[in-house]
Amino acid sequence: MSNTIIAIIIGFLVAPLVGGLISGLDRIITARLQGRIGPPVWQAFYDVIKLMSKESMVVNVWQAFCAYAYVSAAAIAVVLFFLKSDLLLILFIQAVGAVFLVVGALSSTSPYSQVGAHRELLQILAYEPLIILVIAGIYLETGSFKISAIYDWNQPLIFKLPFLFVALGYALTIKLRKSPFDLSTSHHGHQELVKGVLTDYSGPYLALIEIGHWYDVVLLLGFCSLFWATGAVGMLALLALTYFAEILIDNVTARMTWRWMLGYVWAMGFTLCSVNLIWVILG
C-alpha cells in the first residue's frame, strides 16, 4: 500500500518536475547545437509559473474544460505507469488527453486552431497504431501487458525488439513535436499554423497544457525505458541517447507535410513492426 502511495506521489509530483527539467535541457542543448547559449535550465518552470499568473482569457469556455481534461489524463497515465499498470490501458488514457487537446482546439473557430486540430488527429493516426504494435510486440516477447512483469523480464528487450524500438522512436518524435513531425504545433512559433492546436489557448490554460506535455514526455520516456529494464545505468543511458537523438533529428530535418508523414510513418513503421513481430512470433 505504501508503495502505491509513493508511486502515486512520484507520478503526480515528481514526473512533471522531471518533464520540465527535460524540456529545459532540451532547449539548452538545442541552443548549443545552433551555436547559442540558450535559456537557463529552469526556463520551462519560469514559463509555466508566469503563464499561471497571467490574465485568464478564453475564446470559448470549453477550452478550459479541455485543458483540464488533457492535463488530468496525462497525469493519470503517468501515475498508472508508476503503479506498473497495464501498458495498453495507459496508452488509451494518454489518448484521452490527446483527444481533448483536439476537441479544445476545434472549439475555437480560428482556422489555425481548426487546421491544427485536424493535423493533430492525423498525427494520432500516425503514431497510435505504432505504439499499439510496440506494446503487442512487448507482450509477445514477455507474455504480459503489465509493466511490473515487463520490468521483471530477464534481459533487455531492445535485443529482441530493436525494430520496434525504432518504430517507437517515430512515435516519440511525433509526440514530442519534433521536426520533421511538428505539424500540428511546434515549439517555436515560426510555422504556417502559428501555434496550431495551441493558437487560441493563453495564460493559465496554456500553462496546463504545457504541464500536460511534461507528463507526456515522462510517459514516453517511460515507454522507452521498458526496452532496457535490467539495470538503472543501462536504462538511463538508453534514455539519454534516445532523447539526444530526438534533439539531433529535430535540428537536422525540415518540417514535413502530413501527407508525407502518414505515408512515411506508416510504410516505415509498419514494416519495422511487422519484421520484428514476425521475428518474435517465429523465434
Added chain:
Amino acid sequence: MLENVVSVSPDTLAGEIAKTKYEGFRFVTMTCVELDADTAEVIYHFDRDFTLKNFRLKAAKNADIPSISHIFMAAFLAENEIQDMFHLKFKGLIIDFNRTLYFDDNAQTAPLCRYTVSQIKSPEPESIQNSGDV
C-alpha cells in the same frame, strides 16, 4: 532622357501593346505623372535585352483608360496602384481592387495628385476599449 518613346492614344493603346508583346518585350511597369489639373500621363515601360521601350499616353483624369491587364497580367498591380494614387479609372482590369489596394475607406483619394490633394486630419489617438472592430 527616356529612350524609345512612342506616343499612343487610348484607342491605339491595346494594339500597340499587343504588338510589343508579340515582339518579345517584357512588361516592366507603368508610371503615372500628373501633368495639370485635368490631365495625367501614363508611361508604359517595356524591356527587351536591356533596352527600354516607353509608351506615353496622355489621358484626361475623368475618362476611363483601357486596361492592358488582359495582355500583360502583371499590369494589374500597377494599374490598381494608379487607380489608388491618381484616381484614374482603368476599364477591364482583371483583378480590380477598386481603389482599396492601399487605402482604407477613411483615407483620402488621389494623394499623388497635387491639384486635388485634400489633407486629412490626423486622427486622435484611439481609445483601446472599443477597438476590437476593424
Added chain:
Amino acid sequence: MFKMTPTILKNFLTEKATRLYPFEIREPYAHVRGELVNNSETCNFCGICAAKCPSQCIKVDKKSATWECEPFECVYCGICVDACPQESLSQKELYRKPSAERQHIIIKGEIRPEKPDAPVA
C-alpha cells in the same frame, strides 16, 4: 537526411557565437553613427543642420538661441554632422538609450551679437 549533422555537432563542441550583451559589451567600431549631441558652446545656431536634416527633426531659433531636436524622429543619418559648419554636432558611438518617456532636447545658448561677416544660409 542528416547532412546538417556535422555543422551542428561542431557548433555544439566549439565556442558559442553569442555575445553576452549586456554583461559583455563589445568595443564599438570607430565612427559609428550613434546618439546626436550638440555642443552648446560651439553652436552658433545657424540652422544649416535644420535645413539639411532629411528627417526634419531639428528646429533652430536664432533669435532665442535655441536648438531643439526630436531624438525620436532622428534617423541617425549623420547628414547634420557633415553639414555643421561649426563642427558643433557630433555623434556618440552608442545609440541613445531606450526610455520609458518621450524625449525632447532643447539646447539654449547665449544670444550672441550677429557678426557682419557671418555666412548666410
Added chain:
Amino acid sequence: MQEAIQKTVQRTTIPFGPQHPVLPEPVHLKITVEDEIIKEVVPALGFVHRGLEKLIDIRDFHQMIQVVERVCGICSMIHAMCYVHGIEELMKIEVPPRAKYLRVIWSELHRIHSHLLWLGLFADSFGFESVFMQFWRIREKILNIDEATTGNRIIVSVNVVGGVRKDLSQDQMRWILDELDQIEQMTTQLESTLFEDYTVKKRTIGKGLLPSRQAVELGIVGPTLRASGVAQDMRQLGYAAFKELDFEPVTENNCDCWARCRVRYREVLQSIDLIRQAISKIPAGEINVKVKGRPQGEVITRVEQPRGELLYYIKANGSKNLDRLRIRTPTFANIPALFTMLPGMWLSDVPVIVLSIDPCISCTER
C-alpha cells in the same frame, strides 16, 4: 430532411497575415484551401504603405536619398545608389572611379547580407531552425563590416549625389577579404544541407513551379526569373563599376523553390568573387565630387537588387524638389508570380513559396 447532399471536401478560408509569424512583413493573403490544397489566393496590400513618393514635395533631392534608403532597410544602399544614378544622370555628373568601385563593394555586401538573410528565413519557412540560425550567424559578419566601414549596421547612408561619403582604407579592405574567406567557408558548409538533404528536397523540389516562358510573360525579375533559366541581370547594364568586372548571371533550370534557393546561394559566392575583383582593381582617388545646380528632365535608372530589377523614374523640373519619383521594386513585379505558383500546392508550402520570391512588401508599397 432527405439525404443532405454529400459534401466531402470542405473549404477552409485562412487569413494569412498581416501578423503572422512566418511572414516577415505585413501582407494579407486570403487563402482558400480544401484538405490543405490551395484553391485560391487573394492578396491584400497597404499595411506598409506610407506614401513616400509624395515626400518629394517637402524634402529636397538630397534629403530624398535618406528617404529612399528607407524604402527598405535590407538593400537600402542599393535604393540610394539607383536614385543617385538618376540624379547624377540628370545633372550630368561624372562620378569618380573610386566611388564607383566603392559602390560596387557596398552593394555586393548588401546582396550577400540580403541573400544570407533570405537563406535563413527560407530554411525557417520549412521549419529548419538550425539552418536559419547558422545563416544569420554568418550574416552578422557582413553587418560587422558595414558597421565598421560606414558607421551603421543596416542603413548605411553612404551614397551622396556625386559619389560616396566614406572611404575604405587598405587595412579595412584586407580585413574584408579575410572575413569574406570565412563567410565563403561557412556558407559552402551548408551547401549539401540546402540542396541534397532528403527532407529539404522534399519541401522545395517541384514546389511553386514557374516555367520560363510564363516567367517572362509575367515580367518576373531577379533570382526568381533566373531560377527559371533566363539569364537576366541588371548588372549586365554595367552601371557603377560593373562593366569592368567579370561575371556571368547565375541561372538554374529547375524553375522551382529549390532552384530559387540555389540561385541565391550561388549569388552569394558570386558576390564574394565580385568584391574580391573590385578590391583588387580599385583605383585611388577622390570619392565624391562637389555638386552644383539642380536636376532637370526625365530619367529612368535600373539596377539589380538582391531581389531583382529595381527601377527609378525621376522627373525633375529644375527646382530643389523633384516633380515625380516613381519606384518600381522587384517584388512589385514578382507578386503576379504568386498567383500562378500557389494554387494546387499545399498549405504547408505557402511560406516556402511566398518566400521563394523573396517578397519585400515594404518596397512594394513604399
Added chain:
Amino acid sequence: MAEIIFLLIVVPFIAALGCLLFRIQFIRASIIIICAGLLMGGSLFLIPMIPFAYSPGSFFGVNIHEILQGADFLLLLIIFYFGIKHKNLVIQALSIFQAVMLGYLEFFLSDGGGHDVVFYCDHLSLILVLIICIIGSIICLQAIPYMKNHEAHLKIAVSRQPGFFFVMLLFLGGMNGVVLANDMKFLYFFFEVTTLCSFLLIGHDKTERATRNAVRALWMNSIGGAAFVSGLVYLYVKLGMLDMQNIIHTTPQAGIIVLPMALLCFASFTKSAQFPFQSWLLGAMVAPTPVSALLHSSTMVKVGVYLVLRIAPAIQGMFLSQCITVFGAFTFLAGAALAVGQSNGKKVLAYSTISNLGLIFACAGVNTSEAITAAIILIIFHAVSKALLFLCVGTIEQHIESRNIEDMRGLYTRMPLTALITVMGVITMIMPPFGLLLGKWMAMEAAARSFFGIIMIAMGSALTVMYWARWAGILMSDPFAGKFKLERQPVLTWFALISLSLGAASLSVVSPWIYKLGIIPAMGKDYLSSYALDFGILENSFGVFAVLPLSLVAVFGFLIAVLAVKGATRSRIVMPYLSGVQTSEPRVFRGPMNQNVIAEAGNYYLSSIFGETRLTAWINIGAVILLTLVIGGAL
C-alpha cells in the same frame, strides 16, 4: 416460463396489431408505452429464471410446429411478392430457393419436428433480451414524438404511423424470438421476420430512394437467409437434429459441422452488414432515425454477431475461427477508414456500426475466454452508446434540417443540452473508463497474438478516434461563452436521451460486476473465466484494467473540469486569433478590398485517401477474397 416467453414474443405482436387497428394517435401512443413497459418488466423478470429450456407443444391448441411451417411459407410468400412487386429477380429466385430448401427440410427430411428444445435461455440470450427490450423500448418511445415531427416535416396528409409502429413492435417480438429460439427452424423463422421488418421500415417513406434501398436490403439479407437455410439442411442431413445447444456441445467430429457453420457465419455477415454487404446498411440510413437506431445499430445487426458467438465454442481452434478473426479485423479497419471519409452524420454512424461489428466478429474469431468477454462487452455497450448517438442525430436533424456534420458546427449555441449529450455519447464510444473502450482493450489484448488481426485493429482503432474526436469537437466550436437557453424537446425525447446517456455512463462503472454476474455465466462452461475482480479492478495474468478506480478518478476529474469551466466563464472572452484582422463578429475577418470575409473552417475528410467511391471498390475486393477464404477454408 410460458408466460414470459409469451410476454416477450407474442405480446409485441399483439400490440403491433393494436397499433395497426387503432388509428388514433393517443391510443397508439398508450399501446406503445404499455407494451414498452411490459417488455422492460418482462425482461427483468427473466433474470432470476435463467437458464431454462422450454418447448411449448401447442399454441392455443394448434401444434406449434405446424404454425411455424405455415408462418415460414407465408413469410417467404410475402418476400416473393415484394420481389415481384419491385421486379427484383434476385429476391424472387432467393425466396423460391429458400422455400424449396425449407420444403425439402420440412417435408422430406424431418418428421414434423418436436424433438428439439424450442426455446432456450441462458445468460447470453438474457443479455440480448435485455438490450432488445430496454433499449428497443426506449427507442420506440422516442419514436412517438419523432414520427409526429417527421410527418409534419414531410407534410404527409394521411398518417402512416400505424403501419410504422406495427412493424416496429413486430420487430421487437421477432428479435426476442431470434435470441430465445433454440430450435434452428424457429431461429430461421425469426431471422427472416427481422429481415422483412427491416425491409418494410427502410422503405417506409416510400420515396424512390427509400424503396430502392429497401429492396437492396431485402435481396442482400435474402442471400443470408439462403445461406442459413442451406446450412440447416446440411446440418440435418449430417446430424439429424437442429437443436442448437446439442449441436454445439455434443458434436462428435468437428469436421462435419465446419461447412454448415461457415454458412451460418456467412448468414451472420450479411445480417451484420459486413463487407461486402455493407451497402444495404448504408442505404438503410434513409429510414427515419428511430429505425436506424433500433434495427441498424443496436439490435438487428447484433443478430449476426449473436449467432457467431453462439456457435463460437463449436469452432474453437479451427482454421475457420482464425479466418473470422482476420475478416472481422479487416471490417473493423475498413469501416473505420470509410467513416473517416464521411461528413454525413448518419453514414458515419453506419460505418462505425459496421466497424464495431467487425471488431466483435474478430473477437469471436479469436475465441479465447478474454475475446468472448470482449465481444459481449462490446455488444452491450455498443448497443447503448450507438442507440444514444442515433437518437441524438435524429433530434439534431429535426432541428437543423441537416444530418451533415459540418452543419452541426457550433451546435452548442443552438441546442446546448443535446450537443452535450451527443458529446457524452461520443466520449463513451472512445474513452476509458467507458465500456466500449474496456471491450476494445480486451479485444486488443486478446488479439495480440494474431499478427494480421492486431495490425488491422491497431490502425482501425486510431481511425476510430479520428472520426469521433472531430465530430465532438465541432459541436462545441463556437467562440461565445455566454449562457444559453435550453432547447425545447418533447418529454419522451428527453427521457430517451437522458436515460440512455446516464445508462451508458453508469453501466460502464458497474461493468466489472456485469462481467462477473452476466458474462462469466454467459460464456458457460466452454470458456474458463479469465479476469479476476478485485476492488472493481479487472485483472488477468497479462493485463489489468482498473475500471472502478478510473471511474472514480474520471468523476472527480470531471467535477474539477466543470468547476474550471465555471471559473472560465469569468475570464475575458476574446475573438479567436485571425492574424490581427479579426472583427467583432466571431468568424469574420477583414479581407482584401476592405471586405468582411468569413473564416470558414472545414473538417478534413481526406477524400483523396478515404474517399468512399475509391475505397469501397478496393475494400469490397479485399472482403470478397477474405470471405472466399472463410468459406473455402471450411471446404
Added chain:
Amino acid sequence: MKKMLGKIIASTRMKSPWILHFDCGSCNGCDIEVLACLTPVYDIERFGMVNVGNPMHADILLVTGTVNHRNKKVLTNLYDQMPAPKVVIAIGACGLSGGIFRDAYNVVGGVDRVIPVDVYVPGCPAKPEAIIDGAVLALKKFEVLRQQKLAV
C-alpha cells in the same frame, strides 16, 4: 505567503517574457534587427525571451515601423488579444514617431498614437543591443504594473 508568491511570480515574469513582434509598416531595417536578436550572436533566449508570433501567448508587444491608416486596426486588435499584464515596446524612429516618414500622407505617426507605449527604443534601425536594453526596461515595467495592481 502571499507576498512570497507575488515575488516568485514577479521574478518568473522577469525571466520569461514572451514576445510578439508586429511589423507595423516598417522598412524591414528594424524588423531584421529584431530577428537578429533571436539569432546566435545576440540570442535573447538567454533571458527566456521567445518570439511566439501569437498575441494570445505574448507578454511583450514589439512594434516596428510607422502606423498607417490600414494597419492601426490590426495593431489595436493584436493589443487587445494579449492577456494582461502586457507591455508595448516601440522600436525605431518610425515606431517612435513615424520617423522620416511622419509627414507622408498615409502615415498616422508613432505607435503611441494608437496604443499606449511603455518603452521607446530609438534608432534607425534600432540595434539589437538597444532592443535588448529596451526589453530589460520593459521587464521593470512588469514590476510597476504589479505594484499598481496590488495598490488597487
